[in-house]
Amino acid sequence: MTSAQGAFFDAATAERLQSFNDLLTHDYATFLGFPAALDFDYSPLIPFTQYFLNNIGDPYVNAFLGTHTKTFEREVIAFFADLFRAPKDSHWGYVTNGSSECNLYALYVARQKYPQAQVYYSVAAHYSVPKNVHLLGVRGVPVATQQSGEMDYDDLRAKLDPALPAIIVATIGTTMTEAKDNVATIKDTLSSAGISDFFIHADAALAGIYVALGESHHPFDFVDGADSVNISGHKFIGCPTPCGVIIVRKEDKERLQAANNYTGSPDSTITGSRNGQTPLFLWYAITTVGREGFLRRAQVGQRLAADALARLRALGWEAWRNPDALTVMLKTPPAPVAKKWQLATADGWSHIICMPGVTQEKINEFIEDMGAANSDE
Numbered sequence: 001m002t003s004a005q006g007a008f009f010d011a012a013t014a015e016r017l018q019s020f021n022d023l024l025t026h027d028y029a030t031f032l033g034f035p036a037a038l039d040f041d042y043s044p045l046i047p048f049t050q051y052f053l054n055n056i057g058d059p060y061v062n063a064f065l066g067t068h069t070k071t072f073e074r075e076v077i078a079f080f081a082d083l084f085r086a087p088k089d090s091h092w093g094y095v096t097n098g099s100s101e102c103n104l105y106a107l108y109v110a111r112q113k114y115p116q117a118q119v120y121y122s123v124a125a126h127y128s129v130p131k132n133v134h135l136l137g138v139r140g141v142p143v144a145t146q147q148s149g150e151m152d153y154d155d156l157r158a159k160l161d162p163a164l165p166a167i168i169v170a171t172i173g174t175t176m177t178e179a180k181d182n183v184a185t186i187k188d189t190l191s192s193a194g195i196s197d198f199f200i201h202a203d204a205a206l207a208g209i210y211v212a213l214g215e216s217h218h219p220f221d222f223v224d225g226a227d228s229v230n231i232s233g234h235k236f237i238g239c240p241t242p243c244g245v246i247i248v249r250k251e252d253k254e255r256l257q258a259a260n261n262y263t264g265s266p267d268s269t270i271t272g273s274r275n276g277q278t279p280l281f282l283w284y285a286i287t288t289v290g291r292e293g294f295l296r297r298a299q300v301g302q303r304l305a306a307d308a309l310a311r312l313r314a315l316g317w318e319a320w321r322n323p324d325a326l327t328v329m330l331k332t333p334p335a336p337v338a339k340k341w342q343l344a345t346a347d348g349w350s351h352i353i354c355m356p357g358v359t360q361e362k363i364n365e366f367i368e369d370m371g372a373a374n375s376d377e
């Protein structure tokens, strides 16, 4: 096939792309404040960027369209269903555009099960949770957090309405402090309120993989009481484009009405056409890196975070960290340091996140900058 673009490719276009490449390389060198692994190499998949890949419809039913990656998508779902201890033969899931879509899907499924339910989530939950609550037209009830960013279960208990079913969003790795809500404690709280009709969604976008693989078990998965669990693919795993994975119980998904359509595959997801590249990226990551590799990569990040915390404190800079987190909270550094390292800031606090790919050298340079800024003050 002759390409549509080739005939028009000229020196100006090449130059524009080269300067964009230079800009990205420059920004990569000081990337420390956003939870995305950057050290991936998907070059063996480059040939597949030359194909139109569309996973429209249900991952388990091929559409009429032949150019898709559903075989790979099903393997990705099986990997995460197993990691999150979903019921072996009665789970369902798909690869989404990211965890915001995962949260929408989970809340959609939960609302179909309990249309009268209120949705409880902590104030540290991701902003897509209240947004999706609004989209679905259900009633949301924000719950306070403890200092660490973990849900305040006493406040949850006080806010639960025992007359109504409850949908709870547990965040496993909050966006600011990487706090983890405890699904077992949430279940106990529901039971002490006398609520037996409930649905718990574990939003594990950032931390789900390494929490599941970690030595000390933190309760958050299906066996612990979650009814759905999600992760983002572009965060801990690392992926060139945003994506996510949502796992639910099959019976919950079957409560949804898939619209009749002409594609040959049931319309059981949120969007119509779906990205066919991202399942291939995720499949490649789980096939090459796998469970052991993910665990090792998390441990490197945890060691770096512990090291960064100790050195910030040695400088006399106020800082803290949740147990096993890759995130280190610190009083917002002086503006030039915060700007250089692209640090998010809220209420006078910032964080660095020791994602896979962050090196000891990068931490050293950051600590040097902090030391210099500190002595200038």
Ligand SMILES: *Cc1c(COP(=O)(O)O)cnc(C)c1O
Residues within 6 Å of the ligand: 097, 098, 099, 100, 101, 126, 128, 171, 172, 173, 174, 175, 203, 204, 205, 206, 232, 242, 243, 244
């Ligand atoms: C990042 C994040 C999200 C949103 O994920 P996207 O993939 O950016 O849509 C949702 N929840 C949590 C806990 C997150 O960390």
